[in-house]
Amino acid sequence: MIVQQPPADTRPLPFYRHLYFQVLCAIVLGAALGHFDPVLGENLKPLGDGFIKLVKMVIAPVIFLTLVTGIAGMRELATVGRVAAKAFGYFLFFSTLALIVGLIVANVVQPGAGMNVDPATLDAGAVADYAHKAHETSVVGFLLGMIPTTLVSALAQDNILQVLLVAILFGISLSLVGEPAAPILDLLERITLVVFKLVGILMKAAPVGAFGAIAFTVGKYGAGSLVNLGGLVLTFYATSILFVLVVLGTVARLHGFSILRLIAYLKAELLLVLGTSSSEAALPALISKMEAAGCDKGVVGLVVPTGYSFNLDGTNIYMTLAALFIAQATGVHLSIGEQLLLVGVAMLSSKGAAGVTGAGFITLAATLSIVPSVPVAGMALILGVDRFMSECRSLTNFIGNAVASIVVARWEGKLDRAALAAALGTRNTTANNGGAHTQGEYHDEKDRPLGPAR
Numbered sequence: 001m002i003v004q005q006p007p008a009d010t011r012p013l014p015f016y017r018h019l020y021f022q023v024l025c026a027i028v029l030g031a032a033l034g035h036f037d038p039v040l041g042e043n044l045k046p047l048g049d050g051f052i053k054l055v056k057m058v059i060a061p062v063i064f065l066t067l068v069t070g071i072a073g074m075r076e077l078a079t080v081g082r083v084a085a086k087a088f089g090y091f092l093f094f095s096t097l098a099l100i101v102g103l104i105v106a107n108v109v110q111p112g113a114g115m116n117v118d119p120a121t122l123d124a125g126a127v128a129d130y131a132h133k134a135h136e137t138s139v140v141g142f143l144l145g146m147i148p149t150t151l152v153s154a155l156a157q158d159n160i161l162q163v164l165l166v167a168i169l170f171g172i173s174l175s176l177v178g179e180p181a182a183p184i185l186d187l188l189e190r191i192t193l194v195v196f197k198l199v200g201i202l203m204k205a206a207p208v209g210a211f212g213a214i215a216f217t218v219g220k221y222g223a224g225s226l227v228n229l230g231g232l233v234l235t236f237y238a239t240s241i242l243f244v245l246v247v248l249g250t251v252a253r254l255h256g257f258s259i260l261r262l263i264a265y266l267k268a269e270l271l272l273v274l275g276t277s278s279s280e281a282a283l284p285a286l287i288s289k290m291e292a293a294g295c296d297k298g299v300v301g302l303v304v305p306t307g308y309s310f311n312l313d314g315t316n317i318y319m320t321l322a323a324l325f326i327a328q329a330t331g332v333h334l335s336i337g338e339q340l341l342l343v344g345v346a347m348l349s350s351k352g353a354a355g356v357t358g359a360g361f362i363t364l365a366a367t368l369s370i371v372p373s374v375p376v377a378g379m380a381l382i383l384g385v386d387r388f389m390s391e392c393r394s395l396t397n398f399i400g401n402a403v404a405s406i407v408v409a410r411w412e413g414k415l416d417r418a419a420l421a422a423a424l425g426t427r428n429t430t431a432n433n434g435g436a437h438t439q440g441e442y443h444d445e446k447d448r449p450l451g452p453a454r
Helices: 019-036 038-043 045-074 077-109 124-135 139-145 160-177 179-203 206-221 230-254 259-265 267-276 279-292 297-310 313-329 336-352 359-370 376-383 386-411 417-424
Strands: 429-431 436-438
Touching: 019 038, 019 206, 019 267, 038 206, 045 160, 045 179, 045 206, 045 267, 045 279, 045 297, 077 160, 077 230, 077 297, 077 313, 077 336, 077 386, 160 179, 160 297, 179 279, 206 267, 230 259, 230 313, 230 386, 259 267, 259 386, 259 417, 267 279, 267 386, 279 297, 279 386, 279 417, 297 386, 313 336, 313 359, 313 376, 313 386, 336 359, 359 376
Parallel strands: none
Antiparallel strands: 429 436
16 A cells, blocks of 8 residues: 655745754854853753754664665565665775775875874873773674664664664565565555654754754864864865765766755755764655655665665774874874775774764774774874864765765666756656655655655
8 A cells, every 4th residue: 555645835935944044043053152152052062962862762763664664665685685785885885985085185184294292191091981982893792783682672772783684674574475564564654654754843953953062062172172183174174075076976977966966955964964963863864855856765775774884984084084193193104004904994993883872983993903003092182173073074974875875776777867856956846756755955844744755
């Protein structure tokens, strides 16, 4: 049974009702408050934390429902395996490329050269907690950590990988059962509509969350903390921007769409990521928008959730760039062989910490603990500005996963190009293979159900 949504109201909204405008205003006001009243700014941290917790509350059911209904809807398990293989091939290539880009930029720009920091004078205790968490992210621990205690406990834990495993197995089981499982699939599709409506309700609080998060960041760390390490921060931002515009931009052009138009289409979500420093805050909306942009539901269900754990372009750029910065700042010379070893270790450690909170800093600690040439204590140098770089990591990761969804959908021949053109262009509506959808900043801004027709 096909679940249809009510007709969409396509009348244009006033600019002040668009989510992206509200979040942008919240970011500006929060930054100003944090600058002029740092104490009050720090005290507003619960606003940002509370909003992120609200969104994380629905991430597990969103991933589970999207992935299960997507896999079951594919019917043929060979299709599921093919999509997964293409997605992981894409992730592996561009994750490695991101590590190499960070390595090259660090060698060319050398942001840490001339600092001449004595590692013995650094506060190793400041990064001890991160190093401990990194030690726990072994390959065996990572693999065992993917298996939940019970079938339903995965939905109650903050572990995306466990939800992915259960959802894939459940979706495959539904597909194998076939027609007798049709009522269950229909029920899950109806629940999906309700959950996405809930997401739409929660997103109305996004400006409040962004306001609190950015006020805390500026109030606690301030612009002054960027002065000494400004070269590293600027280098990282410039490298990430070039990676998005040049590398991902070329990929987008080769697959028939513009990276700039895609960024404009996702501006509300990107501002939300910027304000909260968390790409997870916009995960449900990314799934919905990629479906609305013509990507097949099953492809999106596989690519986006797995990409959040395995396609971390921004985090990978950060790891090699920060590692070489620490080496340069502490006067450690790394040979070409040692740098290539660093890339190989970083590839493994970034996967081992998938789904771990604060993964960027933790994976860096895991990498440096295996490459003994670079002192782990050197991470204390960048601890103060890591928060400012986390926004850029999250933004780059988010855009990378949006591009991956379109690319894999096109490889599979499951991309509605008319829908994509409408979403990234100027038209408000277009016909899709499964129904109608709109371009709006969020599909629920006029109290419509979030997500495309099913």
